[in-house]
Amino acid sequence: MYKKTAFQKSLVALSIAMASSFAVAAPMSNEASPSNATDTKAAEQVIVFHNVNIFNGIENKLHNDFSVVVTGNKISTIQQGKIKAPENAKVIDGEGRTLMPALVESHMHLALPKGLLGTDDMRWNEIAIHAQSFAEMYLDLGFGTIRDVGGADGSWTDMERDGRLTEVPRIYASGAPIAPIGSHADVGLQSRRLSDSPQNLEILNIMSNSNGAEDIKMQARYNYRQGAQFTKVFQSGGVSSKFDPWQYTSFTDDELKAAVDIATSYGSYVATHAYSDKAIKSALNNGVKTIEHGFTFNEEQHKLYKEQGAFLVTNLTAFSPDLANVPVVQDPMIQAKLESAQAAFEEYVENVQKLDPDYRAFNTDCVGTADICAKQIAHEIYLNAKFFGNFNALRAMTSTGGRIPAELMEDWINPYSDAKIGVIEEGAYADLLLIDGNPLEDISLIGGREQWFENDAMPDGSHLTEMDLIMKDGKIFKNTL
Ligand SMILES: [Zn+2]
Structure with missing residues (x-):
C-alpha cells in the first residue's frame, strides 16, 4: 500500500553493500569530510569519537577502530582509523569501546x-x-x-x-x-x-x-x-x-x-x-x-x-x-x-x-x-x-x-523524518551509546538482566548506569569518560 521510502531502499542497498565491507556502505568522500562539514554548518557543535568499534544496528559484527564525527544532531562522517578532528571539536577517546545506536x-x-x-x-x-x-x-x-x-x-x-x-x-x-x-x-x-x-x-x-x-x-x-x-x-x-x-x-x-x-x-x-x-x-x-x-x-x-x-x-x-x-x-x-x-x-x-x-x-x-x-x-x-x-x-x-x-509513515506526518533512527550511518540521527565491551557477546552491557524483580544491580529508585555515554540528537546526556 505504501511506496517504498528512500530509507527502505537504502537499507536494502546497505545490507547488500555491507555483506562485502563496511567501508563500501559508509564511504569517506571529500564532500563528507569533517572540515567541509564545519564550513557549511559553522554554528553546529562537532563531536568526534576516536578509537571506537561500531555495532551499526544492522550487521552481526563490530567494525573495529573507527572514528565517528557528529555534526549538530547527525552523524556526518564515519571513517576507519583516527581522523584529524576539526578545530573547536569536542574529542572523545573511546579507548576501544563499542559505539552503537541508542x-x-x-x-x-x-x-x-x-x-x-x-x-x-x-x-x-x-x-x-x-x-x-x-x-x-x-x-x-x-x-x-x-x-x-x-x-x-x-x-x-x-x-x-x-x-x-x-x-x-x-x-x-x-x-x-x-x-x-x-x-x-x-x-x-x-x-x-x-x-x-x-x-x-x-x-x-x-x-x-x-x-x-x-x-x-x-x-x-x-x-x-x-x-x-x-x-x-x-x-x-x-x-x-x-x-x-x-x-x-x-x-x-x-x-x-x-x-x-x-x-x-x-x-x-x-x-x-x-x-x-x-x-x-x-x-x-x-x-x-x-x-x-x-x-x-x-x-x-x-x-x-x-x-x-x-x-x-x-x-x-x-x-x-x-x-x-x-x-x-x-x-x-x-x-x-x-x-x-x-x-x-x-x-x-x-x-x-x-x-x-x-x-x-x-x-x-x-x-x-x-x-x-x-x-x-x-x-x-x-x-x-x-x-x-x-x-x-x-x-x-x-x-x-x-x-x-x-x-x-509519510515524511509529512513523521515528526522525525529528517534522518534515520536506530543505525550508525552517515546522515543518521546522532542517537548513540558508548559501551565498555561487546554487546553482541554480553547483553548485560546494554542492561539485560536474568533477574526480574530480584534485580540487585538495580535497587529501587535507581536506573542502569553501565553505559559510559548516552547521546540523543547530538546532545550528550551522560558521559563517564
Ligand atoms: Zn501495550
Whole structure:
C-alpha cells in the first residue's frame, strides 16, 4: 500500500553493500569530510569519537577502530582509523569501546502508571508527572526513541521537539487506542449503563470506546487532531482488563477498514493489539501494519507479514512465570486470564526461532512506576537475547525499531523524518551509546538482566548506569569518560 521510502531502499542497498565491507556502505568522500562539514554548518557543535568499534544496528559484527564525527544532531562522517578532528571539536577517546545506536522501544505507555484499571481513578496532573519521569527513565536506560502505543497524545512529541522536555527520548504517540464497548479499552464498572457519562480515561483521551465505522473514524481523526502520528486499535481482548476474553475479536472487517482508511489519509498506519490467530489475520488482511504482542505467530502469519510489509512487536516477559507477580495483574479474574493465555502461546518462541522474522521489534509494555518498569525493561532485554540471540535482540532494539516509522509513515506526518533512527550511518540521527565491551557477546552491557524483580544491580529508585555515554540528537546526556 505504501511506496517504498528512500530509507527502505537504502537499507536494502546497505545490507547488500555491507555483506562485502563496511567501508563500501559508509564511504569517506571529500564532500563528507569533517572540515567541509564545519564550513557549511559553522554554528553546529562537532563531536568526534576516536578509537571506537561500531555495532551499526544492522550487521552481526563490530567494525573495529573507527572514528565517528557528529555534526549538530547527525552523524556526518564515519571513517576507519583516527581522523584529524576539526578545530573547536569536542574529542572523545573511546579507548576501544563499542559505539552503537541508542535503543528504540517500540511499545510502551507513558500515561498508564497504574495499568488500565487503576489509572482510571487518577487525575490528569498525577498522570502527566508520571509520564515525564517515565520518559526520563527511558533516556537514562539508553533509549533514544520511544513509541507510545496508547494513552499519550502528540503534546509529548511537541514538548520533546521544542525543548520543553529536555531529558527524554524522541516520542512517537498514537493517542487513545480505539476499541469498542466491552473491549480491552473498557475500564468502567460492571454496573455501567450505556447512558452513563464517559469514563475518566475516555475524558482524558487516554482510552476510547468507539463503536461502528463512523464512530471509529471520528475518534481516529480526533487523535490526529491532537497530534497523534499513527492509530492504535485493539483487535483482540487483553489480559489486564475485565470484560474481554483475550480470545475474542473486537472489530468487524468494515470497522478495521475505517481505522485503516483514516490512518492512510493521514499518511500513516494502524497498529493493533492482537493475540489470537484470527485477530492477527483479520488485522493483516485489512491493512493493519504493526501487530502488537502477536503471541500466536506461525508460518501462515509470517507469509502475511511479509506480503503486507508489516511488523511484529512482541513483549517476551509474557512468557515468564514471573509475569504473575506484576502488580497490575493481581486480581484473581485477571490471573485466570493470564494462565489460559500463557498456555496458548507456547509455540511463539520456537516459531520465531525457526522463521527468524527480520521485522520483529522490541516491546516492554510495562505499566507501572519508573522503578518497577526499569527492571521489567532489563528483563525484557535479557529474554530477547536468551530466546533469539544477542544480535537478533540488538537488531530488534535498534534498526528494526527505526524501520517502523520510516517505512510506514509519510515524511509529512513523521515528526522525525529528517534522518534515520536506530543505525550508525552517515546522515543518521546522532542517537548513540558508548559501551565498555561487546554487546553482541554480553547483553548485560546494554542492561539485560536474568533477574526480574530480584534485580540487585538495580535497587529501587535507581536506573542502569553501565553505559559510559548516552547521546540523543547530538546532545550528550551522560558521559563517564
Ligand atoms: Zn501495550
